Amino acid sequence: MMPSGDRSAESGEGLNRPAENASLLEVENLRVTFGGTAAVRGISLKVEKGETHCLVGESGCGKSVTSLAVMGLLARGGKREAERLAFAGTDIRNYGEREMSRLRGDRMAMIFQEPMTSLNPAYTVGSQMTEVLRRHRGTPRAQAVDRAAELLGRVGITAPGLRLGQYPHQLSGGLRQRVMIAMALMCDPELLIADEPTTALDVTVQAQILRLLAGIQKELGLGILLITHDLGVVARIADRVSVMYAGEVVESGPTAELFGDPQHPYTRGLLTCIPVPGKVKRDEPLGSIPGIVPRIPPGYVGCAFRDRCPHAHAECSGEIPRRAAGPGHEVLCTLPAGWPEGRMGRQAA
Amino acid sequence: MSGAPAIEVRGLRRVFHVRQGLFAPPRQVVAVDDVSFAVPAGSVLGVVGESGCGKSTLARMILGLLPPSAGEVLVDGRRLSEMDRRARARLIQPVFQDPFSSLNPRRRVRDIVAMPLVAQGSISRAEIARRVEESLSRVGLSTEQGTRFPSQLSGGQRQRVAIARALVLRPRIVVCDEPTSALDVSVQAQILNLLAELRRELGLTYLFISHNLAVVEHVASEVAVMYLGRIVETNESEALFAEPRHPYTRALLASVLTPEPGLGVPDVGLGDTMPDPANIPGGCRFHPRCPLAFERCPVEAPRTTPNGAGFVECHLAETA
Ligand SMILES: Nc1ncnc2c1ncn2[C@@H]1O[C@H](COP(=O)(O)OP(=O)(O)OP(=O)(O)O)[C@@H](O)[C@H]1O
Ligand SMILES: Nc1ncnc2c1ncn2[C@@H]1O[C@H](COP(=O)(O)OP(=O)(O)OP(=O)(O)O)[C@@H](O)[C@H]1O
Ligand code: SF4
Numbered sequence: 001m002m003p004s005g006d007r008s009a010e011s012g013e014g015l016n017r018p019a020e021n022a023s024l025l026e027v028e029n030l031r032v033t034f035g036g037t038a039a040v041r042g043i044s045l046k047v048e049k050g051e052t053h054c055l056v057g058e059s060g061c062g063k064s065v066t067s068l069a070v071m072g073l074l075a076r077g078g079k080r081e082a083e084r085l086a087f088a089g090t091d092i093r094n095y096g097e098r099e100m101s102r103l104r105g106d107r108m109a110m111i112f113q114e115p116m117t118s119l120n121p122a123y124t125v126g127s128q129m130t131e132v133l134r135r136h137r138g139t140p141r142a143q144a145v146d147r148a149a150e151l152l153g154r155v156g157i158t159a160p161g162l163r164l165g166q167y168p169h170q171l172s173g174g175l176r177q178r179v180m181i182a183m184a185l186m187c188d189p190e191l192l193i194a195d196e197p198t199t200a201l202d203v204t205v206q207a208q209i210l211r212l213l214a215g216i217q218k219e220l221g222l223g224i225l226l227i228t229h230d231l232g233v234v235a236r237i238a239d240r241v242s243v244m245y246a247g248e249v250v251e252s253g254p255t256a257e258l259f260g261d262p263q264h265p266y267t268r269g270l271l272t273c274i275p276v277p278g279k280v281k282r283d284e285p286l287g288s289i290p291g292i293v294p295r296i297p298p299g300y301v302g303c304a305f306r307d308r309c310p311h312a313h314a315e316c317s318g319e320i321p322r323r324a325a326g327p328g329h330e331v332l333c334t335l336p337a338g339w340p341e342g343r344m345g346r347q348a349a
Numbered sequence: 350m351s352g353a354p355a356i357e358v359r360g361l362r363r364v365f366h367v368r369q370g371l372f373a374p375p376r377q378v379v380a381v382d383d384v385s386f387a388v389p390a391g392s393v394l395g396v397v398g399e400s401g402c403g404k405s406t407l408a409r410m411i412l413g414l415l416p417p418s419a420g421e422v423l424v425d426g427r428r429l430s431e432m433d434r435r436a437r438a439r440l441i442q443p444v445f446q447d448p449f450s451s452l453n454p455r456r457r458v459r460d461i462v463a464m465p466l467v468a469q470g471s472i473s474r475a476e477i478a479r480r481v482e483e484s485l486s487r488v489g490l491s492t493e494q495g496t497r498f499p500s501q502l503s504g505g506q507r508q509r510v511a512i513a514r515a516l517v518l519r520p521r522i523v524v525c526d527e528p529t530s531a532l533d534v535s536v537q538a539q540i541l542n543l544l545a546e547l548r549r550e551l552g553l554t555y556l557f558i559s560h561n562l563a564v565v566e567h568v569a570s571e572v573a574v575m576y577l578g579r580i581v582e583t584n585e586s587e588a589l590f591a592e593p594r595h596p597y598t599r600a601l602l603a604s605v606l607t608p609e610p611g612l613g614v615p616d617v618g619l620g621d622t623m624p625d626p627a628n629i630p631g632g633c634r635f636h637p638r639c640p641l642a643f644e645r646c647p648v649e650a651p652r653t654t655p656n657g658a659g660f661v662e663c664h665l666a667e668t669a
């Protein structure tokens with residue numbers, strides 16, 4: 001076992017020694033099942049130091065489960081398997097709860113989709129924020145309070161003194177979200193997994209928080225895995241994007257490439273249903289992808305999008321190849337590279 | 350049908366007393382400050398504004414879930430405070446921001462959806478089962494999903510449950526507080542199309558709170574922009590988006606992140622400090638952050654100036 005508080009001990013010995021320029025987070029062929037439901041079906045992704053990797057995709061496609069699996073926080077009944085799950089070059093697949101909880105909130109922090117998952121209604125904001133520092137670093141109370149107040153200020157909360165004394169239910173949704181962001185940053189993490197961190201926020205605050213995260217990222221080389229359904233946010237801050245569908249990454253690539261030359265029919269569909277101010281007409285239906293994500297039993301074969309895909313054909317029920325579509329750009333689809341726009345029949349509108 | 354507005358609020362105000370510490374005197378947070386407006390039946394009032402500006406507080410007062418400190422709420426021409434719970438529930442229903450905490454984790458989806466019907470006390474079991482089923486399929490949930498617990502659904506599926514529950518009593522008015530903010534765009538499009546369809550078919554009126562301006566522009570016929578507890582600008586949706594008058598409204602519109610890679614995140618010049626709701630600035634409450642503020646702004650509160658179908662509260666609009 002590792003002595004507490006000694007980070008260097010985590011490098012371990014032999015095979016598990018982190019490589020000099022290892023990715024901050026490496027996930028290879030991650031699978032998560034809940035009884036008869038395969039929630040995540042073989043996901044691979046990397047987050048480099050200083051990089052923002054965005055995870056987008058339909059509701060229920062497994063984004064939160066992916067991040068919870070990485071953090072070792074799956075709900076009861078969830079089973080995780082992976083070929084590799086490495087943080088800063090160290091494989092953490094066999095970490096027990098004690099080792100994981102030493103990492104969590106310290107070197108890897110998470111902002112949860114449901115603020116109340118990480119905020120305890122029985123304690124004030126101040127005591128929860130300072131607890132993180134006291135537990136991981138043994139920081140004296142007064143110093144921890146200063147740090148908490150400073151971070152609340154940085155996420156744009158005035159009168160931090162007032163907020164530190166309040167209970168979570170006394171805060172608006174947006175304030176809670178900002179408290180969670182500040183709390184995640186208490187220990188200067190190396191990796192931040194943020195599940196819809198700005199969803200509850202209005203646009204001006206969102207812009208402010210995203211600028212703040214970008215600043216901290218530059219300062220500390222923070223790697224960010226950001227889950228969001230807001231393609232506007234993705235376009236503006238992501239270095240790389242992975243598009244998930246029904247537990248798989250169906251397309252991934254550098255941001256400009258993915259928006260400029262989307263290959264998967266699902267990605268293309270997504271990009272057509274964004275309401276853009278000035279372009280949407282009221283009382284006219286928005287473009288949408290009909291149908292819902294199917295429930296996928298373990299052992300499912302074929303493209304999970306085929307029931308909703310306007311271009312599905314016989315091959316789509318077999319093994320689907322992952323094909324390269326450009327530098328760092330991959331697609332999980334049977335359609336050939338540069339498949340004709342003409343086949344996008346339904347997207348005329 | 351009466352010609353009364355579906356929702357009317359007059360001089361609505363809500364103050365919270367927040368304790369700072371054991372010995373410090375409690376501070377006053379004026380979450381909603383003298384707000385008046387009317388929503389005609391069948392229309393959609395979009396409410397936008399900064400986090401903490403009082404949108405949810407306003408919504409909770411209109412739903413009768415929170416008593417106002419002053420002013421009154423009329424729903425369908427009747428005083429909310431004089432209505433009994435069941436009558437209120439048949440008239441106006443909520444869909445909340447956070448589908449996790451608004452759904453009882455210990456109940457199955459179909460029982461959650463049935464709750465408003467059960468609370469009416471007079472509806473037969475068979476009728477309840479039928480209407481629950483109808484409501485679930487309306488929002489695209491299967492019978493099997495109806496037997497699950499909320500924790501076994503994704504965030505988006507849970508929000509459908511909340512909408513199914515709101516619709517099951519066939520109310521006239523639905524107050525939606527960030528109903529699609531937890532959903533990805535394709536499901537959001539489905540839900541917005543569904544809400545629009547339901548509105549047309551059932552003649553519903555919506556109060557629609559969202560921070561997504563593109564969504565508000567799409568669904569709302571009127572828009573109210575809130576800042577620190579007050580409505581600083583309202584207008585018909587088209588006019589407001591085409592010609593925003595208040596500097597805050599303009600900043601809001603400029604903050605929208607369109608899906609164009611490489612543009613980065615704009616700094617719209619509002620500064621980095623957020624306002625303190627317990628210490629509302631004198632004069633125009635927006636003046637410390639306003640890029641256009643001039644001498645009068647810190648000393649004198651702007652009047653409510655008529656503008657199009659609505660109004661705007663800014664000194665620049667008074668003189669224009
Ligand atoms: N505890 C659980 N038990 C059973 N199934 C679960 C559990 N948690 C999640 N699931 C299922 O796993 C799938 C993935 O869920 P997840 O929460 O990761 O979706 P998501 O991509 O985060 O969606 P959203 O955008 O709505 O948040 C869903 O089908 C969900 O129903
Ligand atoms: N129960 C409460 N006790 C004390 N203060 C409260 C309470 N509820 C709300 N407030 C305060 O009232 C103000 C308005 O909060 P409200 O939740 O209405 O904001 P909002 O506009 O809905 O924000 P968001 O977009 O973040 O949801 C905030 O300053 C909030 O802290
Ligand atoms: S009144 Fe002055 S401070 Fe207020 S919005 Fe108008 S210009 Fe800005």
Ligand SMILES: [Mg+2]
Binds near residue numbers: 063
């Ligand atoms: Mg999620």
Ligand SMILES: [Mg+2]
Binds near residue numbers: 173404405446
């Ligand atoms: Mg709110």
